[in-house]
Amino acid sequence: GAVVSQHPSWVICKSGTSVKIECRSLDFQATTMFWYRQFPKQSLMLMATSNEGSKATYEQGVEKDKFLINHASLTLSTLTVTSAHPEDSSFYICSASALGLYEQYFGPGTRLTVT
């Protein structure tokens, strides 16, 4: 149980365009979802935390107008990178947790390359 999926697994987009990444909890209702970014050879850095039906809480230094997060249902959260630039190229990983669960369950990640 506790499976989290992400779509797409990889995406290439041109500079200036927007790209949406989906994160789904397949077999549980995720009250909270988290979005992380991982640059090459670095660890995961939390970008934002979203609770279903509420606005996301962004970490310091993360631009909320650039990284739009929607958590409209208990099984789906989306991250939209708006006006993407090459420096946004990274590995984006989501995780999900639910009331009563001790841990976060991680998705397989999405590799974004902005050309």
Place this chain on the structure above:
Amino acid sequence: KQEVTQIPAALSVPEGENLVLNCSFTDSAIYNLQWFRQDPGKGLTSLLLIQSSQREQTSGRLNASLDKSSGRSTLYIAASQPGDSATYLCAVRGVYGNKLVFGAGTILRVKS
């Protein structure tokens, strides 16, 4: 602010060796600590989760210990295999909120 440090940054060992990965954290007010494995270009696989009230957890050839008062955890891998080659990440969750703070990871290579 919680900071998590992992030592060593990289480790290369011959197959069959027992090895220890270290994780330290600056704030002992943690809810739990978790060890993950990450293969290149992939997501995270949870290996072991230790609640703050626990001293250790075991799963197969893996054993993780936690000394909350000293801010340390170790991951012991017995009889290492080439398939164990990956990056191992340590993460702590504070008592307030549910955020995870990750260490930079240890890159392990087990040579056959």
